[in-house]
Amino acid sequence: MSTNRQRLRKRKKRIKRRRIMFFIILPMMLLAFTAAGYGAFLYKKAETIFSASYQDDGRAKSDLRDGEVDPEIDNVSILLIGVDDSDTRQFGGKTRSDALMLATLNEKKKTIKLLSIPRDSYVYVPEMGEKTKITHAHAYGGPRATIETVENLLDIPVDYYVRMNFNAFMDVVDAIGGIKVDVPYELSEMDSKDRNEAIHLKPGVQKLDGEEALALARTRKLDNDIERGKRQQEIMKAVVKKAISVNSISKYDKIVEAIGSNMKTNMTFNEMKAFISYGTTGKLKIQTLNLQGKDGRDPNSNAYIYELDETELEVTERQLKRHLEISYANRDEDQDLASK
Secondary structure: OOHHHHHHHHHHHHHOOOOOOHHHHHHHHHHHHHHOOOOHHHHHHHHHHHHHOEOOOOOOOOOOOOOOOOOOOOOEEEEEEEEOOOOOOOOOOOOOEEEEEEEEEEOOOOEEEEEEEOOOEEEEEOOOOEEEEOHHHHHHHHHHHHHHHHHHHHOOOOOEEEEEEOHHHHHHHHHOOOEEEEEOOOEEEOOOOOOOOOEEEOOEEEEEOHHHHHHHHHOOOOOOHHHHHHHHHHHHHHHHHHHOOHHHHHHHHHHHHHHHOOEEEOOOHHHHHOOHHHHHOOOOEEEEEEOOEEEEEOOOOOOEEEEEOHHHHHHHHHHHHHHHOOOOOOHHHHHHHHOO
């Protein structure tokens, strides 16, 4: 077998590992916050559950901020950290991040930019004092080490973080009674307990539960990442459409439970409430961004890495800074961006 084929085969095996579809978490969070508006009981329940999810990251504010931010009036950023801390994996406190997304939120425009950061991105991890895969930052120093790594990579302040495991997605799908989607082809996938081919789906439009929806979202055996991305977008639409339907309002308490029980965050409940306006305006726009790069090898271990394109990285950094409307130390850079 050629080296290229071996590399491709190993990479496919890595991608098969369970990864939560984290682009779907933000809409679900907004939905849960919005749900709090449906009566005093649900509001109180959301306050109790989300307050229990609070976990201080040890920072009063980002070192890249002059002062603390208020999401009611300020543009802010949220780092979404997806982890697999299931009992079957038994990672304990050394859980790696399986998915990373940085969301920047513009309060006035009610727009969100969502940047996906590949888990194998080869970056400098301040906590470790060396370059390695960004997924290792969480295993080494938890959310704080991951936050500092992302700030160092993008020169963007990370104001908040949300750490969530893959159970949240399955629990939300189950909470709303499943979703109806079109399965493109017959497939067999492992379930959430790593049992091979435990999920078997036939092609066609059908109703899926949480386990089945997760299997459909992560499979790519018969196509590629592009098609898998399209499927995930359709699943996201199906979840949001079902969740905001009149028939699902009575299930909002279960949605709040599903998200809250699988989440840790440095946001207080009062800060979370500030994001309700993003979900209730009816004008919410989410733009997805990706970091360009190429396959590579760690010079020390020869392990697979994703080498980020420095030019494209700078372009992305500027986009996020414009969206956050943060000031630049370099006035010439300010003028350059203002002219674009």
